[in-house]
Amino acid sequence: MLKIGExxxxxxxxxxxxRFYEKHGLITPGERNDAGxxxxxxxxxxxxxxxxxxxxxxxxxxxxxxxxxxxxxKDEKSCHDIKQFVDAKISIxxxxxxxxxxxxxxxxxxSSACCGGDEPATHCTILEALSEQTN
Amino acid sequence: MLKIGExxxxxxxxxxxxRFYEKHGLITPGERNDAGxxxxxxxxxxxxxxxxxxxxxxxxxxxxxxxxxxxxxKDEKSCHDIKQFVDAKISIxxxxxxxxxxxxxxxxxxSSACCGGDEPATHCTILEALSEQTN
DNA sequence: ATAAACCCTGGAGTACAGTCTAAGGTCAAT
DNA sequence: ATTGACCTTAGACTGTACTCCAGGGTTTAT
Ligand SMILES: [Zn+2]
Ligand SMILES: [Zn+2]
Ligand SMILES: [Zn+2]
Ligand SMILES: [Zn+2]
Numbered sequence: 413m414l415k416i417g418e419x420x421x422x423x424x425x426x427x428x429x430x431r432f433y434e435k436h437g438l439i440t441p442g443e444r445n446d447a448g449x450x451x452x453x454x455x456x457x458x459x460x461x462x463x464x465x466x467x468x469x470x471x472x473x474x475x476x477x478x479x480x481x482x483x484x485x486k487d488e489k490s491c492h493d494i495k496q497f498v499d500a501k502i503s504i505x506x507x508x509x510x511x512x513x514x515x516x517x518x519x520x521x522x523s524s525a526c527c528g529g530d531e532p533a534t535h536c537t538i539l540e541a542l543s544e545q546t547n
Numbered sequence: 548m549l550k551i552g553e554x555x556x557x558x559x560x561x562x563x564x565x566r567f568y569e570k571h572g573l574i575t576p577g578e579r580n581d582a583g584x585x586x587x588x589x590x591x592x593x594x595x596x597x598x599x600x601x602x603x604x605x606x607x608x609x610x611x612x613x614x615x616x617x618x619x620x621k622d623e624k625s626c627h628d629i630k631q632f633v634d635a636k637i638s639i640x641x642x643x644x645x646x647x648x649x650x651x652x653x654x655x656x657x658s659s660a661c662c663g664g665d666e667p668a669t670h671c672t673i674l675e676a677l678s679e680q681t682n
Numbered sequence: 683a684t685a686a687a688c689c690c691t692g693g694a695g696t697a698c699a700g701t702c703t704a705a706g707g708t709c710a711a712t
Numbered sequence: 713a714t715t716g717a718c719c720t721t722a723g724a725c726t727g728t729a730c731t732c733c734a735g736g737g738t739t740t741a742t
Pocket of ligand 2: 525526527528533535536537538625626627629630
């Protein structure tokens with residue numbers, strides 16, 4: 413059984429983060445010692461590990477919440493269900509990707525149209541372009 | 548001179564947004580009528596137009612604040628300054644792009660390793676992979 | 683015995699970009 | 713005269729993911 417600081421060190425997160433995750437239902441350490449300190453089991457360690465892994469691949473805490481439910485009830489779920497969840501996330505990520513690519517392209521168009529010279533910017537095509545109506 | 552609702556309709560934003568931008572120093576309508584209503588000039592319309600254009604290409608309100616200062620003092624600035632600002636933003640965007648691409652790749656790796664079948668997910672490689680230590 | 687290091691709680695604060703509400707004042711039309 | 717559409721303010725709320733603080737209690741080492 414680990415105390416919060418020990419688990420925090422193990423998982424490279426702050427104690428506050430662990431308490432935050434608990435408050436939001438991501439972990440549920442059942443036991444407390446006589447002083448009221450949280451005690452974390454092997455299962456809790458595994459759960460944190462899962463959470464960190466999911467964060468690493470870009471899931472939000474909300475999504476991780478749903479993933480944890482899949483994980484806990486995995487004998488009632490199928491690979492199909494899990495894969496579908498991941499694929500749904502991929503399509504969200506693809507949307508963000510497309511938006512950022514669009515932005516990058518716009519910025520590059522702006523940048524390359526500007527002479528970049530040392531004369532006053534009163535003629536700057538960037539400033540002009542920005543104030544042009546897009547609708 | 549336009550009232551706030553008229554400018555809002557023109558710019559396709561809410562009145563609240565215009566007041567929000569004002570509170571954060573992005574616009575500064577000088578005049579008010581006898582009833583205390585904001586009155587917007589041509590210059591203000593141009594400014595909003597600039598802000599919307601900058602938002603469109605992904606600048607944050609904070610960055611737009613800086614851009615507006617460049618715009619207002621453009622006779623003292625050079626194209627070099629403006630271009631540099633845009634290029635700095637491009638490199639921020641590139642970082643976000645790289646991160647999202649990394650996430651997409653990870654998710655695709657996860658997805659393609661899963662059989663996606665209808666059997667119980669107790670053997671699912673996705674769930675396994677997520678709880679693996681990355682550090 | 684006492685200091686340092688740890689634990690607890692509730693609540694506030696951060697950045698971002700608004701949105702919404704309450705409680706009022708004004709203006710145009712019916 | 714009264715309805716409805718518009719305007720004003722200050723301040724609270726949204727979601728995301730924490731981080732920090734105050735004001736306590738506990739454990740460990742010297
Ligand atoms: Zn130039
Ligand atoms: Zn230029
Ligand atoms: Zn499978
Ligand atoms: Zn699977």
